[in-house]
Amino acid sequence: MGSRISRRGCRVAVRRLRYAESYVRARLFGTDGITMSPLNHTAIVLGVTGGIAAFKSASVASLLVQAGSRVDVVMTESAQRFIQPLTFSAITHTPVHTNAFAPWTDEHSGHVSLARNADLLIVAPATAAAIARLALGLADDLLGLIALSTEAPIIVAPAMEDRMFNHPSVRDHLVTLAERGVIVVGPDHGRLASGAIGDGRMASPEAIVEAAATQLRRSSQLHGRKVVVTAGGTQEPLDPVRYIGNRSSGMMGYALAAAAMSAGATVTLISGPTTLRPPCGAEFVEVTTAVEMHREVERATFGADILIMAAAVADFRPETRSERKLKKQVDQEFMDVRLVRNPDILASIDRPDLLKIGFAAETEDLLANAKRKLEAKHLAIIVANDAELTIGASSSTATILTSEGDVTALPPMTKSSLAAKVIDVATTMLNRADRRP
Ligand SMILES: Cc1cc2nc3c(=O)[nH]c(=O)nc-3n(C[C@H](O)[C@H](O)[C@H](O)COP(=O)(O)O)c2cc1C
Structure with a gap:
């Protein structure tokens, strides 16, 4: 059957087109x-x-x-x-x-x-x-x-x-x-x-x-603002060739740095080892361990407006790092590695003028855990997503929670689109905070 548009259909279509055109014109002009x-x-x-x-x-x-x-x-x-x-x-x-x-x-x-x-x-x-x-x-x-x-x-x-x-x-x-x-x-x-x-x-x-x-x-959204973003996973060395790490690709943090750059911000990207190219124009700081990342975040957040912790930072590190490559002994069945706590970067940096954004990649009780983290670490925004589906993937299905009580469940989208959304929410909150007496 061939496609036919009835006269009435045509009129409705034309009216819709006119409406769409005037809507776009109002937005543009x-x-x-x-x-x-x-x-x-x-x-x-x-x-x-x-x-x-x-x-x-x-x-x-x-x-x-x-x-x-x-x-x-x-x-x-x-x-x-x-x-x-x-x-x-x-x-x-x-x-x-x-x-x-x-x-x-x-x-x-x-x-x-x-x-x-x-x-x-x-x-x-x-x-x-x-x-x-x-x-x-x-x-x-x-x-x-x-x-x-x-x-x-x-x-x-x-x-x-x-x-x-x-x-x-x-x-x-x-x-x-x-x-x-x-x-x-x-x-x-x-x-x-x-x-x-x-x-x-x-x-x-x-x-x-x-x-x-x-x-x-x-x-021009973030013109004159300084944004610090962390990305990638940290690597905690056991010996000169082995480390404890995670599967973070760094994609989310790099997308956030790019989105903050296109919003006009001055950006510092502090990254664990990844295979990604940093966005042109961002100050780029490469780190390996959580302790190094902590030190660099403390330095970079001086005078910053926003800190976005998208890095997957190891909670623990081996207590000692062997100077030589560890060798297995004949008949050795087990190996004990004692781990010590790494600094909690997001919680430890607490300046009243710094808008902090965290990520909760969880495998269970996602929203409850995210809300707890938002409050405990005094965050303005937390982006909650399923750890197994998100880490290493190019897209994400996330929920954005804010300290003002907003909860926005987003449809699946690329990490670049999610990054733009996060930057939009952060800008709105920053502008609102500026207007407060
Ligand atoms: C009639 C005609 C129509 C074409 N339409 C397209 C098109 O729509 N998209 C496209 O990628 N290439 C199209 N091409 C091929 C491009 O013109 C061709 O690849 C050209 O080298 C592109 O050059 P440019 O990218 O420097 O403008 C068309 C070619 C012809 C002859």
């Missing part, structure tokens, strides 16, 4: 007009790459301009086969950049000034080729040069046929970008250029511009 928008007076670089959805980027440019942004459009060679630069310059009233080797002047030094002046880089549509180039850090065109040179947050809106989008190579590159803090918007499920229905349709221009507004609002 504010009900009081343009000045309310976080996009007002911002500089956005809009990278347009060579996919069919390039024509929709004209709407992205137009919405950004209407919201008060200055938009510099950068087009790849392929993009210019799909849409003319003239369209964008007419919308943005700014020359379109198509050549990495255009002459430099006092006012314009190519990718360097575009990267430096940008508050945000949006790549929409992002082709499979562009996603690969961004993930690999290729600098062989103007867009790649800007992406490598800018400190601004980056949003990519993938657009391609679903077979391409589902290819492991594209997926892996998107994961790499997301791990580096790049915001991936869409793609949507729907009708593709080929006529097939599937994943790969570029997110709507409204959704892309709303993501831009959200990011810019977020970029």
Whole structure:
């Protein structure tokens, strides 16, 4: 049976679309007009790459301009086969950049000034080729040069046929970008250029511009604040080659450090051994044991606003560390290792002006244990999750409890999304505390 939309259905759909449009417009431009928008007076670089959805980027440019942004459009060679630069310059009233080797002047030094002046880089549509180039850090065109040179947050809106989008190579590159803090918007499920229905349709221009507004609002959330994050598991040595450790991957702490960075904070990341890359721009301190981590947290939290303890710190350490590799004796059946208590870092650091956030990874009585920990350690926030499901995994199903009595059970989400939520809650609490007399 073919799909048919009745006239009534059409009218309802159009009304819904108008409602959605006015809702998005109110969020982007504010009900009081343009000045309310976080996009007002911002500089956005809009990278347009060579996919069919390039024509929709004209709407992205137009919405950004209407919201008060200055938009510099950068087009790849392929993009210019799909849409003319003239369209964008007419919308943005700014020359379109198509050549990495255009002459430099006092006012314009190519990718360097575009990267430096940008508050945000949006790549929409992002082709499979562009996603690969961004993930690999290729600098062989103007867009790649800007992406490598800018400190601004980056949003990519993938657009391609679903077979391409589902290819492991594209997926892996998107994961790499997301791990580096790049915001991936869409793609949507729907009708593709080929006529097939599937994943790969570029997110709507409204959704892309709303993501831009959200990011810019977020970029200033923690401006001027200092955030200390711990991550990974500690290793407690038995001898020069053996240690007692745990399965923590560090992913949650690294995601929190990245989220705090994109919220505009100055971040110190104190990490046990992991295989992860620290986010660019964070002060990075590597430690091995709980005692070392304690010392570094004490140092770093001086003058800090937020401490987030996402590290899995060993509660006990071997009482002695053998200088030589321990050898088993002939006929030895048992080995006794006496453990001593490690410092409780979160409990021991108690400054009235420091907002403390802890994690409760438990295997039983999750919420009751989390609440007990929240109170005992004078935390503002505790993130409770199932230890077995969370440790080492890339996603998490968590509940956020606050000292103000809020309990928010979150659906399953990536650790990056959970990190952004935790930072949002912390910002709200910090701002509320500031307003108190
Ligand atoms: C008609 C046509 C449509 C295309 N649409 C897409 C697309 O939607 N997404 C995509 O990733 N590549 C698409 N491609 C392939 C890209 O244009 C090609 O990979 C190009 O090298 C991308 O260059 P760029 O990333 O530098 O812009 C399309 C190619 C053609 C000929």
